[in-house]
Amino acid sequence: MRLKEGHKEKDIIEAAVKVFAEFGYHNAKISTIAKKANVATGSVYVYYKNKEDILFNIFDTLWQDLFEKLKIVSDNNELQPDEKVELMVDMVFEVFSGNPSLAVVFVNEQNNIIRLGEYRFNDYYEKFLDFAEAVLKEGIAKGLFRKEIDLNVFRNFIFGAIRYLLHVWAEDPKKIGIKKISSTVKNLLLHGIMKHTRN
Amino acid sequence: MRLKEGHKEKDIIEAAVKVFAEFGYHNAKISTIAKKANVATGSVYVYYKNKEDILFNIFDTLWQDLFEKLKIVSDNNELQPDEKVELMVDMVFEVFSGNPSLAVVFVNEQNNIIRLGEYRFNDYYEKFLDFAEAVLKEGIAKGLFRKEIDLNVFRNFIFGAIRYLLHVWAEDPKKIGIKKISSTVKNLLLHGIMKHTRN
DNA sequence: ATTATTTTTGAATCAATATTCATTAAAGAT
DNA sequence: ATCTTTAATGAATATTGATTCAAAAATAAT
Numbered sequence: 424m425r426l427k428e429g430h431k432e433k434d435i436i437e438a439a440v441k442v443f444a445e446f447g448y449h450n451a452k453i454s455t456i457a458k459k460a461n462v463a464t465g466s467v468y469v470y471y472k473n474k475e476d477i478l479f480n481i482f483d484t485l486w487q488d489l490f491e492k493l494k495i496v497s498d499n500n501e502l503q504p505d506e507k508v509e510l511m512v513d514m515v516f517e518v519f520s521g522n523p524s525l526a527v528v529f530v531n532e533q534n535n536i537i538r539l540g541e542y543r544f545n546d547y548y549e550k551f552l553d554f555a556e557a558v559l560k561e562g563i564a565k566g567l568f569r570k571e572i573d574l575n576v577f578r579n580f581i582f583g584a585i586r587y588l589l590h591v592w593a594e595d596p597k598k599i600g601i602k603k604i605s606s607t608v609k610n611l612l613l614h615g616i617m618k619h620t621r622n
Numbered sequence: 623m624r625l626k627e628g629h630k631e632k633d634i635i636e637a638a639v640k641v642f643a644e645f646g647y648h649n650a651k652i653s654t655i656a657k658k659a660n661v662a663t664g665s666v667y668v669y670y671k672n673k674e675d676i677l678f679n680i681f682d683t684l685w686q687d688l689f690e691k692l693k694i695v696s697d698n699n700e701l702q703p704d705e706k707v708e709l710m711v712d713m714v715f716e717v718f719s720g721n722p723s724l725a726v727v728f729v730n731e732q733n734n735i736i737r738l739g740e741y742r743f744n745d746y747y748e749k750f751l752d753f754a755e756a757v758l759k760e761g762i763a764k765g766l767f768r769k770e771i772d773l774n775v776f777r778n779f780i781f782g783a784i785r786y787l788l789h790v791w792a793e794d795p796k797k798i799g800i801k802k803i804s805s806t807v808k809n810l811l812l813h814g815i816m817k818h819t820r821n
Numbered sequence: 822a823t824t825a826t827t828t829t830t831g832a833a834t835c836a837a838t839a840t841t842c843a844t845t846a847a848a849g850a851t
Numbered sequence: 852a853t854c855t856t857t858a859a860t861g862a863a864t865a866t867t868g869a870t871t872c873a874a875a876a877a878t879a880a881t
Contacts, residue, residue: 449648463860534730568815576806587782607775615814616767662830
């Protein structure tokens with residue numbers, strides 16, 4: 424018997440994240456990924472069924488990570504809804520903060536993933552938005568948030584805004600600090616841009 | 623002499639928008655576009671240099687349209703900054719309201735376009751964000767908007783949120799009305815989600 | 822009606838690259 | 852040391868689809 428040597432499986436995924444981020448899924452060559460992972464082209468197929476399987480793997484891991492962390496915030500009954508919103512925003516940025524390439528892939532390939540027809544990703548994604556919606560609902564129930572906000576629009580609004588800022592940040596992490604981004608997002612989300620003269 | 627018959631040029635673009643929206647740029651076949659435009663495959667190359675030229679054309683037209691309309695709002699000195707924000711949001715949704723496929727392409731292929739290395743699109747895009755930034759600045763100068771908001775984060779925040787909602791709407795236009803979306807966006811943007819207890 | 826010019830056509834070409842697979846290498850078992 | 856089993860390799864294969872181009876069709880001019 425011979426054991427698999429090293430961390431090829433992980434090496435390949437990590438290389439793939441970088442290559443997908445740089446070239447985009449469709450322009451990323453398996454041979455480039457293999458080279459970056461210090462592995463032969465054929466070896467990629469020992470560990471993954473095909474190219475899309477690699478992408479799916481990246482997203483699976485990512486979503487699972489996001490959920491796990493989101494759930495901790497969501498389930499914490501000590502927190503007020505507005506604090507939850509803040510922590511959730513922080514959390515998302517935190518997940519990506521060490522890995523800009525992953526953020527780029529997450530944002531850019533979302534639609535590919537859905538088009539490839541793997542329904543589990545729709546589910547992940549729905550579940551994720553449900554968290555956002557639940558917090559808003561809780562805030563409204565507690566009389567803390569304004570009830571005129573449409574829940575469905577809200578959850579996509581926040582998702583879209585964050586997703587995009589993640590992308591902007593990831594394309595050039597030195598340009599704007601992730602701290603500055605997340606604090607502005609939280610601020611905008613809770614209070615909007617206007618000075619408040621009304622109740 | 624023989625004249626070009628019909629509106630092949632336009633037919634091809636319109637078919638391409640639909641096909642790109644359905645399959646994504648990379649999975650869209652020229653032959654499919656040709657078929658949908660009632661034209662032979664080769665004819666596509668009479669009117670457009672190649673596949674990316676078609677995509678560029680779509681974006682060129684779109685950005686020009688967006689600018690033109692944005693400028694009218696931006697230049698109107700009768701309007702208060704908050705009114706401008708509202709009108710700008712309306713305007714963007716309006717541009718796409720008759721053509722969901724166009725919205726899908728706009729959102730999904732943005733990164734492709736940038737990766738294809740055509741710098742004019744970066745310029746379009748920067749200029750577009752500058753409008754948003756200018757309005758915020760004006761509002762702050764007039765004491766209407768809060769000055770803590772980071773301009774750079776703001777402009778990407780709003781762009782990302784709208785872009786994404788456009789996408790959600792376009793994927794299933796019957797699901798949420800575009801009116802409901804834009805009014806919620808305006809509301810969220812100006813006032814945030816919290817009831818206001820502070821100044 | 823014939824000719825000249827331009828458009829349209831779609832099958833053939835060509836390039837790119839994902840995937841396969843026969844071969845080689847390594848590790849453990851005997 | 853030899854054998855067995857699994858891992859790793861990368862050149863060869865196969866597919867896909869963008870692009871080309873020689874031929875056909877349409878129109879206008881003569």
